Amino acid sequence: MNDGTSDIAASIRDKAPLILVEIKKASSILLHCHPSPDPDSVGSALAMKLVLEKMGKSVTVIAGDSPIPDAFMHFPGAKDIIAKNYFEIDLAKFDLFIAQDSGGLSLISRKGPVIFPPNLYTIVIDHHATNSGYGKINLIEVSYPATAQVLADLFSVWGIALDEGVATNLFAGIYSDTGGLRYSSVTAHTYSVMADLAAHIHDISTLIRKMHSNTPGALRFQSIALKDIDVIGGKFALSIVPYSAISEYGFVEDEISAAMIASFMLSVPQWIASACGVEIEPGNFKISFRSSDEKLCDVSILAAALGGGGHKAASAARLSMSAEEAKKLVVAKAKELYNL
Ligand SMILES: [Mn+2]
The missing domain is CATH 3.90.1640.10 (inorganic pyrophosphatase (n-terminal core))
Structure with a gap:
């Protein structure tokens, strides 16, 4: 037994x-x-x-x-x-x-x-x-x-x-x-x-x-983060939220979860991995990565390539750069590491 x-x-x-x-x-x-x-x-x-x-x-x-x-x-x-x-x-x-x-x-x-x-x-x-x-x-x-x-x-x-x-x-x-x-x-x-x-x-x-509770602010943040999603190679979803959006709505720290957005994007079955970067202060990004299939896409490698770390299915990094540069860098690294 x-x-x-x-x-x-x-x-x-x-x-x-x-x-x-x-x-x-x-x-x-x-x-x-x-x-x-x-x-x-x-x-x-x-x-x-x-x-x-x-x-x-x-x-x-x-x-x-x-x-x-x-x-x-x-x-x-x-x-x-x-x-x-x-x-x-x-x-x-x-x-x-x-x-x-x-x-x-x-x-x-x-x-x-x-x-x-x-x-x-x-x-x-x-x-x-x-x-x-x-x-x-x-x-x-x-x-x-x-x-x-x-x-x-x-x-x-x-x-x-x-x-x-x-x-x-x-x-x-x-x-x-x-x-x-x-x-x-x-x-x-x-x-x-x-x-x-x-x-x-x-x-x-x-x-x-x-x-599973939300605040009105957290819901508004989610709507902004999910508004413009880039999909790399049909498989890797990326959302970058610039500081301008954070300051415009006056979000507080609890409301702006990059990890939550990255996880939520995996509810689309074709998207096997995701990244959400939030510019928490000008030029400073907190970026979370998630994978629904760690054999096909180990996101700890991507996080490590960007100076961060974590698990194969969930990892994170910090980036110091503009929103445009952050997006370019994540797209380039994801393409390179996962042959997207
Ligand atoms: Mn833990």
């Missing part, structure tokens, strides 16, 4: 006891959210916080470089997140830092060079293939679609009894990082984990409805 735990990745079984030893030694633990946090970042931080507090630890979650979007404030424990970045806290107060869902030091902060003081033992828990392994212990399971799924299995190996707070945060993280269980990184094991989590959530439909 498959009890659902036999599919837990070997890396998690191997590292779980080592991580637990370090947690038991620690008294004050720091967690963070990555810049432009998504539900996997926030949900993983909050789930870990709730579990560590049950172990009697003092835990601080910092928001990091970006504010926590209002849309995530319903995550259990979200109100306790401290609105500070890595450079605004006294690192001497902590003896353990668990960096989650962050492939590199720039995902801890972009406000300066991230250095871990000697008092701060660092554990990395992540699922990004591009993770350099910058911790003393690195639990990086690249076959998993979300850090929250790594945590769900880690907690299961530790024998932690789930409660609604932990389950809700992990469910939100996995649901979001899989595009609502749509991406190819989703396995039967993911569904098994989600079923376990769902069993502890009393109103699952309300949670899912909240995960």
Whole structure:
């Protein structure tokens, strides 16, 4: 009989006891959210916080470089997140830092060079293939679609009894990082984990409805981003949103999700990959890439070619140039890398 735990990745079984030893030694633990946090970042931080507090630890979650979007404030424990970045806290107060869902030091902060003081033992828990392994212990399971799924299995190996707070945060993280269980990184094991989590959530439909919520501003942004789509070789959809559109409508950060647009464009079956670039400030683009078929089109290669990184099906980069140059560059690189 498959009890659902036999599919837990070997890396998690191997590292779980080592991580637990370090947690038991620690008294004050720091967690963070990555810049432009998504539900996997926030949900993983909050789930870990709730579990560590049950172990009697003092835990601080910092928001990091970006504010926590209002849309995530319903995550259990979200109100306790401290609105500070890595450079605004006294690192001497902590003896353990668990960096989650962050492939590199720039995902801890972009406000300066991230250095871990000697008092701060660092554990990395992540699922990004591009993770350099910058911790003393690195639990990086690249076959998993979300850090929250790594945590769900880690907690299961530790024998932690789930409660609604932990389950809700992990469910939100996995649901979001899989595009609502749509991406190819989703396995039967993911569904098994989600079923376990769902069993502890009393109103699952309300949670899912909240995960799909919009604001009027976000809808307006979507209409603008979807207005002019370039399709390269009939397969690769590209939307570039210039700063003029952002400033004209006065969009706020939560409303302008390049990742959301890139994912949404894949609802057209012929478009197997997509990119959305948003000029968040003049000459500065945040660009997200998505692929519905990572064998035909691995978008981590394109992101890497543009100085970014991520997964085969979901990646991102930053570009410093004009909207015209950004469009030209992405078109040229996509044509070159994918023979479009
Ligand atoms: Mn993630």
